[in-house]
Amino acid sequence: MSAKQLKEFELKEVAKHNKEGDLWIVVDSRVYDLTKFADMHPGGAAVLYVEGIAGKDATRAFFGLHRQEVLHRPQYARLQIGTLAGEKPLVNPPTPGEVSDVPYAEPTWLVKGFKSPYYKVSHRRFHTAMRAFIDEVVLPDATRCEENGKRISQDVVDKLCEANILAMRLGPGKHLKGRTLLGGVVTPEEFDCFHELIIHQEIARCGTRGYMDGFLAGGAIGIPPVLNYGSPELQAQVIPELLSGKKFIALAISEAFAGSDVAGLQTEARREGDEWVISGTKKWITNGTFADYFTVAARSPEGYVAILVPRSEELSTKAIKTSYSPTAGTAFVTFDKARAPVANTLGKVGQGMNIILSNFNHERWFIMAMSLSTQRLIVKECLLWANQRQIFGKTLASQAVVRSKLAAMISRVESAQAWLENITYQMDHMSYAEMSDKLAGTIALCKQFITQTGRATAQDATQVFGGRGITKTGMGRLIENYQRTVAFDAILGGAEDVMGDLGVRQALKRMPKNARL
Numbered sequence: 001m002s003a004k005q006l007k008e009f010e011l012k013e014v015a016k017h018n019k020e021g022d023l024w025i026v027v028d029s030r031v032y033d034l035t036k037f038a039d040m041h042p043g044g045a046a047v048l049y050v051e052g053i054a055g056k057d058a059t060r061a062f063f064g065l066h067r068q069e070v071l072h073r074p075q076y077a078r079l080q081i082g083t084l085a086g087e088k089p090l091v092n093p094p095t096p097g098e099v100s101d102v103p104y105a106e107p108t109w110l111v112k113g114f115k116s117p118y119y120k121v122s123h124r125r126f127h128t129a130m131r132a133f134i135d136e137v138v139l140p141d142a143t144r145c146e147e148n149g150k151r152i153s154q155d156v157v158d159k160l161c162e163a164n165i166l167a168m169r170l171g172p173g174k175h176l177k178g179r180t181l182l183g184g185v186v187t188p189e190e191f192d193c194f195h196e197l198i199i200h201q202e203i204a205r206c207g208t209r210g211y212m213d214g215f216l217a218g219g220a221i222g223i224p225p226v227l228n229y230g231s232p233e234l235q236a237q238v239i240p241e242l243l244s245g246k247k248f249i250a251l252a253i254s255e256a257f258a259g260s261d262v263a264g265l266q267t268e269a270r271r272e273g274d275e276w277v278i279s280g281t282k283k284w285i286t287n288g289t290f291a292d293y294f295t296v297a298a299r300s301p302e303g304y305v306a307i308l309v310p311r312s313e314e315l316s317t318k319a320i321k322t323s324y325s326p327t328a329g330t331a332f333v334t335f336d337k338a339r340a341p342v343a344n345t346l347g348k349v350g351q352g353m354n355i356i357l358s359n360f361n362h363e364r365w366f367i368m369a370m371s372l373s374t375q376r377l378i379v380k381e382c383l384l385w386a387n388q389r390q391i392f393g394k395t396l397a398s399q400a401v402v403r404s405k406l407a408a409m410i411s412r413v414e415s416a417q418a419w420l421e422n423i424t425y426q427m428d429h430m431s432y433a434e435m436s437d438k439l440a441g442t443i444a445l446c447k448q449f450i451t452q453t454g455r456a457t458a459q460d461a462t463q464v465f466g467g468r469g470i471t472k473t474g475m476g477r478l479i480e481n482y483q484r485t486v487a488f489d490a491i492l493g494g495a496e497d498v499m500g501d502l503g504v505r506q507a508l509k510r511m512p513k514n515a516r517l
């Protein structure tokens with residue numbers, strides 16, 4: 001019903017409609033006729049007829065039990081027959097692209113009155129456009145696919161590729177030259193790692209962990225080795241079709257035999273004339289179920305090698321059931337003498353391990369950017385819930401133990417964001433080689449910190465939400481998704497303990513020879 005048609009009612013008029021067969025209630029100054037809906041109410045009809053609810057202003061009870069989005073769903077919005085005379089709703093549907101005023105819901109650079117040395121006008125412009133894109137185009141698809149397990153819809157792929165979002169997720173560089181970035185809000189020359197950081201952090205605000213990987217994460221980690229080490233001919237052949245969303249790619253490194261201990265991989269590649277013949281298996285390959293190409297790490301008689309392998313009859317994929325949504329397309333991949341031209345070799349034979357390891361830096365950096373952004377979303381959910389949920393006549397937030405959990409959560413995301421931005425700044429001022437040399441240890445340590453804090457936050461948030469934190473629908477749906485899937489960030493791109501160890505080993509390698517206590 002449009003605002004113009006809405007009637008105004010006094011509360012005493014509403015009060016007359018307080019029984020079965022004639023039931024009105026008020027939520028946030030909106031008057032609803034629930035007479036016909038009562039029997040279909042998912043929470044049961046009986047709860048609506050009780051004193052204090054039927055014919056009354058039930059705002060507080062409502063927000064203790066429902067997410068505000070319930071009111072904005074078309075099937076429920078149409079139950080509204082009017083508003084309370086002289087009052088206006090406080091809670092309105094979020095406008096696409098809007099920035100939240102909830103404290104700590106946004107990184108400080110987005111908070112009114114706060115400054116940042118890192119973000120310029122072009123980042124703000126870019127952020128506004130990116131958030132609107134996510135809210136309008138991605139979020140509905142993310143919510144649907146997370147639930148039904150289907151892969152990202154081609155319509156969203158087309159739009160994200162038209163906006164060059166996949167290309168931008170590969171970082172600044174010559175692959176952006178001549179491209180129109182997100183409708184032209186930023187030029188390829190201006191584009192830096194902070195613009196890229198914005199993309200990753202905005203995607204993660206959907207709070208749908210499986211879809212976040214389904215959102216072509218395979219491309220974000222599988223394309224860089226092709227861009228950095230593939231021949232110009234190979235790039236000309238595959239990059240356009242990958243960046244336009246016509247073909248898909250996955251990075252195929254981990255195996256049942258080797259996860260974080262990459263060097264233990266067993267997949268073999270041997271030369272036969274102008275072709276590589278590849279045999280072996282790969283496990284937990286993100287986007288593998290729908291990939292057309294695989295960036296594969298294998299052993300060859302001359303040492304490790306990275307090869308771009310096209311899907312063929314000799315390369316089969318099978319979905320793996322993990323604890324996040326199948327929308328990520330996680331696959332077990334079998335290479336049964338699969339063939340790839342020798343021209344598809346990435347870099348030099350024997351240097352495959354370096355290629356794979358340096359690729360990890362960018363992957364780990366964006367995993368932590370995304371992981372942290374979802375963690376912040378969880379902080380926002382907890383603040384909102386603690387502020388609106390009533391127990392024993394008081395808000396949850398009136399309990400010191402809850403405030404203490406909130407304090408820990410806030411400190412974790414704020415400190416991690418500051419570290420992440422510092423690393424991002426270094427990335428903007430280092431070459432790829434310098435980054436591999438100087439940042440691998442710091443990135444690993446920061447990833448360890450973010451995933452450890454993420455799991456602590458998941459645990460705290462589940463306690464704050466109680467039963468709702470383990471329920472897939474309703475108030476705690478984002479908490480449920482987060483606590484069920486938070487371990488992915490602690491494993492994908494390198495397990496947490498391995499990250500910590502790598503960081504310290506890198507530091508020890510750099511110890512000055514003459515340093516003594």
Ligand code: HEM
Nearest residue numbers: 025032042043047053058061062065066067070076474475
């Ligand atoms: C415009 C009015 C209302 C609509 C459209 C509505 C709609 C819904 C929906 C869709 C759910 C399913 C859970 C979810 O998706 O969040 C639900 C659950 C529920 N509703 Fe309502 N509702 C309304 C008013 C009320 C009121 C006034 C009460 C007051 C007690 C109430 C009590 C409940 C309860 C107890 C549940 C179950 C919650 C749970 O399982 O955690 N509802 N309602």
